[in-house]
Every structure is written in C-alpha cells, then in structure tokens.
Amino acid sequence: MCMTNEELTAVVAKVARAYGYNDVHAEFQAFKEFRIRWSRTYTWISMEVSDYLNTAPVKVLDSLLDTLFQKIKG
Numbered sequence: 001m002c003m004t005n006e007e008l009t010a011v012v013a014k015v016a017r018a019y020g021y022n023d024v025h026a027e028f029q030a031f032k033e034f035r036i037r038w039s040r041t042y043t044w045i046s047m048e049v050s051d052y053l054n055t056a057p058v059k060v061l062d063s064l065l066d067t068l069f070q071k072i073k074g
Contacts, residue, residue, distance in 0.1 A: 002054045003028075011058055012047055015065040019073055021045045028054050036068060 003011075005027040013024040023044035028051040029037075037048045053061060 003056075008049060008054075008061075011061050012045075012049075012065060015062060015069060016045055018066075019069045038072070040072070 008028060009024060009026045012026040013021075016024045020042070021040070021044060024046075025044075026047040026049060029048040031048075031050045034050045034052050036050065039046045053064075
C-alpha cells in the first residue's frame, strides 16, 4: 500500500521535531534516481522524497530520516 503525502509529512514531522523543526512539509516526487531533496531554515524544513520510498515501512523511513537529520544538523 502506498503512503500518501500527508502520511509522509506526519512521519517526517515526528522525526524533525526531535531536531528542532516545528513546521514541516514533505511530499513524494518521481525522481529518476533515489534521492531526498530539502530546503530549510532553523525552524522549518520542506522535503521532496523519492517515490521509491512510498511503499517502505515506517520503521525504514524513521531510521533513514533520523540519519539524514543527524547529517543536516552536523
């Protein structure tokens, strides 16, 4: 079953709150390759996530996003 953009935003928001982002937007995009693109400030983040992940388990997304936020935070 495919995850919706709203469900993706909820998953991203849950992880993002731990890193200080209160305003979160996320959506799936049909990229040719696997990628996650983001724009951010200190309080908000917007992500475009490869649609290859729209059937991934939430656990996988949580782990991937946590790793990504650690890298963003430095």
